[in-house]
Amino acid sequence: MPELPEVETVRRTLRPHVLGLSLTGVDVHDGRLRTPVVARSLRHMLKERQIVDIRRRAKYLLVDLRSADSKAENDSQQCDAVLLLHLGMSGKVGLVEAEVPLKKHDHVVLHLSDGRQLRFNDPRRFGRIEAFAAREEAGHVLLRDLGPEPLGPSVDADEFHRISRGSKRPVKTFIMDAKRIVGVGNIYACEALFRAGIHPSTPVGRLSTPRWRGLVSAIRETLTAAIEQGGTTLRDFRNISGEAGYFAVELQVYGRQGEPCVRCKKPVRQLRQGGRSTFYCASCQRR
DNA sequence: CAACCGCCCTGGGAGC
DNA sequence: TGCTCCCAGGGCGGTT
Numbered sequence: 001m002p003e004l005p006e007v008e009t010v011r012r013t014l015r016p017h018v019l020g021l022s023l024t025g026v027d028v029h030d031g032r033l034r035t036p037v038v039a040r041s042l043r044h045m046l047k048e049r050q051i052v053d054i055r056r057r058a059k060y061l062l063v064d065l066r067s068a069d070s071k072a073e074n075d076s077q078q079c080d081a082v083l084l085l086h087l088g089m090s091g092k093v094g095l096v097e098a099e100v101p102l103k104k105h106d107h108v109v110l111h112l113s114d115g116r117q118l119r120f121n122d123p124r125r126f127g128r129i130e131a132f133a134a135r136e137e138a139g140h141v142l143l144r145d146l147g148p149e150p151l152g153p154s155v156d157a158d159e160f161h162r163i164s165r166g167s168k169r170p171v172k173t174f175i176m177d178a179k180r181i182v183g184v185g186n187i188y189a190c191e192a193l194f195r196a197g198i199h200p201s202t203p204v205g206r207l208s209t210p211r212w213r214g215l216v217s218a219i220r221e222t223l224t225a226a227i228e229q230g231g232t233t234l235r236d237f238r239n240i241s242g243e244a245g246y247f248a249v250e251l252q253v254y255g256r257q258g259e260p261c262v263r264c265k266k267p268v269r270q271l272r273q274g275g276r277s278t279f280y281c282a283s284c285q286r287r
Numbered sequence: 288c289a290a291c292c293g294c295c296c297t298g299g300g301a302g303c
Numbered sequence: 304t305g306c307t308c309c310c311a312g313g314g315c316g317g318t319t
Contacts, residue, residue: 177290274291275292
């Protein structure tokens, strides 16, 4: 499942291949994604626009588009658009030649000016694809309430300590809350808490500033390491050529219930928090 | 308002 | 072999 490192890897991999190309057409084969894809409006927002950048915010890919035929500089501002992609649970982006046969679950196809196609494939249809005018980005309902980027400069342990004071909420659900900090999914939440030596059930309001510092560092290190390794494969991730994806990151606790802890050899335990499985070492991770 | 819970969806694995 | 059941999970809408 694509978490932040996978999305960042897709961004970095895709970007050099598509920068400067224009979108020449849009096919919607199955618009039943997280919210229905409206072919008409997607076409209207994308057609004849040139890809000028690909950014990432949380787990959203944001493709910056500029009107390709706009000669007048003052006109281009109004023509700027953003294509938003979320890979959900099982989404993949393929960059292929037009003659390559469609695969099952290739729901949306974007035609590129070099003859190739960007194909959005998503078996579980938890993904999202939509487009809007660039001026709408700041107030966009999916983006406006997002917390800071874990790898950005504004993530601050003192701030987390301040806003979590008095809260009895488990630390794990706190760091997975996108309003607090974005891009920490179930796998990396477990891994970061193990790295920081913090029990996932610890009431978040009881974490001292030094422990918060340790946790913030652990989140950053965990995500950075995964990005460097090209993202976790697990089941669904594929790289842009459509081949089996990058090698799996060495996971220390996630999915290892009953196996010996890499640090102390005691069995890794599993519990459920907010409907999600949590994996941890009761000996290495303390409240 | 913070916190929680159920739901969306399909494929894959386990068990019979 | 094929059936049923369960699980994976981000984010959103609804409720407490």
